[in-house]
Amino acid sequence: MSLLRLEQLSVGYQRPILSNLSLSLSAGEILGLGGSNGCGKSTLLKAISGEARIFSGTIYKAPTLNIRLQKQHPIRLANFPLSAREYLALMSAQIAHLPTRLAQLLDRRLDSLSGGQFQLLSIWACLATDSDVVLLDEPTNNLDRLGITLLLEMLNQRRPEQGIALISHDHEFVHAATTRQVDLSPFHQSDIEAL
Numbered sequence: 001m002s003l004l005r006l007e008q009l010s011v012g013y014q015r016p017i018l019s020n021l022s023l024s025l026s027a028g029e030i031l032g033l034g035g036s037n038g039c040g041k042s043t044l045l046k047a048i049s050g051e052a053r054i055f056s057g058t059i060y061k062a063p064t065l066n067i068r069l070q071k072q073h074p075i076r077l078a079n080f081p082l083s084a085r086e087y088l089a090l091m092s093a094q095i096a097h098l099p100t101r102l103a104q105l106l107d108r109r110l111d112s113l114s115g116g117q118f119q120l121l122s123i124w125a126c127l128a129t130d131s132d133v134v135l136l137d138e139p140t141n142n143l144d145r146l147g148i149t150l151l152l153e154m155l156n157q158r159r160p161e162q163g164i165a166l167i168s169h170d171h172e173f174v175h176a177a178t179t180r181q182v183d184l185s186p187f188h189q190s191d192i193e194a195l
């Protein structure tokens, strides 16, 4: 079942960054979005989640579709007395099957976690919800090998109705994590800006 269908989509900011892109995301799949630096991978995720501009084309999705976006650099409030447990509750994420490595952190303050610990926790906060679509921008940021193994386990625990699209420059991870890959470089609007 297709959760999202993009048809002839052109997206960007003041001007289009990606043009004439058509693709779909189905339940159960993990789609890897690749392409050169600056070609518009993050912009596409932002457009799907409503943060970048759609110039033309259509995003077909159910009106009730629940989309979660994990940004490339998720914001974490410093000096704010919020525990990991409270953060997951605020994000409506369940803690029933939380991996042990994360369960140990539940009563720690969010601002005392390492970058990798916070990265895994915030990805869990996207996945372990009633979200239909999860968009992950560079989910391996800050993760060591053990962290990447845990991330792969978390992705494999996804609900069968969920569809995931992710961006990563870690080819080994992309190969292990995704069920399909799409190169966005050919849809970049200007060859001058892509590196």
Ligand SMILES: Nc1ncnc2c1ncn2[C@@H]1O[C@H](COP(=O)(O)OP(=O)(O)OP(=O)(O)O)[C@@H](O)[C@H]1O
Binding pocket: 013, 014, 017, 035, 036, 037, 038, 039, 040, 041, 042, 043, 044, 193
């Ligand atoms: N908020 C913004 N306003 C205007 N232009 C932006 C904005 N954010 C990004 N851009 C530009 O859009 C282009 C695509 O950026 P984007 O972050 O989508 O690329 P990317 O493919 O994800 O790159 P990378 O692989 O380096 O993370 C770049 O030229 C970038 O400078």
